Amino acid sequence: MAILKTFFYLLVYPGLVFLIVYSLFCEWFDRKTYARLQNRRGPLHTGKAGLLQPAADLIKLFSKEDIVPEKADRIMFTALPVFGLAIILTSAMYLPIWNYSMTKTGFNSFPGDIIVLIYLLSLPTIILFLAGWHSTSFFSTIGGVRVITMFFGYEIPLLLSVLSPAILAGSWRLAEIAQFFQANPGLLSVNVIGFFIALAALQAKLERTPFDIPHAETEIVGGTFTEYTGRKLAFFRLITDIEMVVGSGLIATVFLGGFPGGIFSSFIWFIIKTLFVIFLLSVIKAAFSRLRIDQMVRFSWYILAPLGILQIFITLLVKLKF
Numbered sequence: 001m002a003i004l005k006t007f008f009y010l011l012v013y014p015g016l017v018f019l020i021v022y023s024l025f026c027e028w029f030d031r032k033t034y035a036r037l038q039n040r041r042g043p044l045h046t047g048k049a050g051l052l053q054p055a056a057d058l059i060k061l062f063s064k065e066d067i068v069p070e071k072a073d074r075i076m077f078t079a080l081p082v083f084g085l086a087i088i089l090t091s092a093m094y095l096p097i098w099n100y101s102m103t104k105t106g107f108n109s110f111p112g113d114i115i116v117l118i119y120l121l122s123l124p125t126i127i128l129f130l131a132g133w134h135s136t137s138f139f140s141t142i143g144g145v146r147v148i149t150m151f152f153g154y155e156i157p158l159l160l161s162v163l164s165p166a167i168l169a170g171s172w173r174l175a176e177i178a179q180f181f182q183a184n185p186g187l188l189s190v191n192v193i194g195f196f197i198a199l200a201a202l203q204a205k206l207e208r209t210p211f212d213i214p215h216a217e218t219e220i221v222g223g224t225f226t227e228y229t230g231r232k233l234a235f236f237r238l239i240t241d242i243e244m245v246v247g248s249g250l251i252a253t254v255f256l257g258g259f260p261g262g263i264f265s266s267f268i269w270f271i272i273k274t275l276f277v278i279f280l281l282s283v284i285k286a287a288f289s290r291l292r293i294d295q296m297v298r299f300s301w302y303i304l305a306p307l308g309i310l311q312i313f314i315t316l317l318v319k320l321k322f
Contacts, residue, residue: 009108013267014097016089022271023241027054029275030244030282037286054241058234066230069135076134081228081235084127088242091120095249096175097259097270112172117250118159124239125151125205128214131236132224143223146214146293150204153300154211158201160308161194164315165254174250178258185257190318194311195255197304199277202247203284204296206240210288211296248277 009015028043028051035042043050068074093108094117125147132144166172168190169180181188204211215223225236252258252273259269291299 010093013263014092014095014270019089019092019242019245020238023238023245024054024058025051026245026248026274026278027241030278030285033279033282034286037282058237061229061234061237062231064230066232067227069137069227071136072227073134073136076130077227078232080127080131080134081232081239084124084131084239085235085242087120087123087127088239088246091117092242092246092249094120094174095246096178096253097249097266109173109175114162114166114172114174114177114254117174117246118162121205121243121247121250122151122155124243125155127239128224128236131228132214135224135227137227139220139222139226140224142220143214143226147207147224149293150207150211150213150296153297154201154204154304157197157300157304157308158205160305160312161191161197161201162250162254164194164308164311165191167312168315168319170319174253175258178253178260181254181257182260187318188255188257190315191255191311193307193314195251197308197311198251198255199280199284200304201300202244202251202277203281204300205247206244206281208281209285210291212290213293213296216290244278244281245274248274248281251277 011017031053032042032050043053046053046056068077094113096109129144129148129151132140132142132147135141135144165181166177168187169177171177171180207214215225220226225233228236249270252270256273256276259266259273261269
């Protein structure tokens with residue numbers, strides 16, 4: 001029975017099938033919300049209210065010709081999208097979504113799993129940099145350099161903000177952090193600053209406006225993805241969608257009290273809280289215009305990082321009193 005439960009967790013819920021389907025739904029939700037905020041209608045014709053448009057786009061990319069540029073490193077160019085997808089799918093397994101993953105005996109729950117999840121979420125950025133670099137295209141190389149430059153800007157603030165709830169909960173296990181705030185919901189307000197830091201950092205990690213600098217079409221055509229076509233480009237799109245779900249799930253776990261209850265109620269809470277985070281990301285996307293790369297790095301180090309340190313300091317003061 002335990003083996004069947006493990007396979008169900010890995011393959012069905014909250015495994016591969018659920019992640020892919022839900023990530024496509026989240027892309028639709030993001031595009032629809034973003035469009036409405038701009039007084040547009042967004043996806044409309046493919047499926048009811050355009051619900052199947054992300055899936056149709058993915059299928060279209062898989063059916064297109066898959067080209068490898070003559071001067072590109074063929075092995076790396078081909079392997080990187082697959083590695084990136086494998087990494088981001090693995091990271092999702094550490095989200096304490098179901099009560100099975102909330103137990104201390106779960107294979108995917110252990111002290112320090114929050115560090116592992118943050119580490120796994122950082123690897124797709126490295127994949128994007130390598131993808132741009134090994135494309136050997138001038139535009140792709142510039143996009144890759146912008147990716148890694150941004151990485152050194154937002155990663156520290158993201159780490160500081162996410163570790164603040166862990167310090168308050170006195171645990172480095174995601175399940176225990178969620179359980180702590182479920183038992184003490186009033187303490188969620190202590191990490192308000194960290195919540196908004198994490199939102200801004202996740203927006204930058206996903207390379208969404210105003211941090212869409214690495215693939216700015218008006219400047220560098222498509223940046224990292226300029227030379228990618230067909231199923232490889234589809235893999236990168238899927239990586240971005242799943243990363244948005246996992247990042248939103250991480251924020252919901254440590255800042256919004258996780259996903260309490262059994263399999264059904266935890267599913268409902270996961271949907272509600274991740275969509276709430278994605279809604280806020282869409283608002284940020286609609287409210288701001290693109291920053292320059294130097295402005296982004298300066299914003300990260302002069303605003304986000306000091307606020308992250310302030311959040312840690314506030315958390316320590318509260319913990320001493322608590």
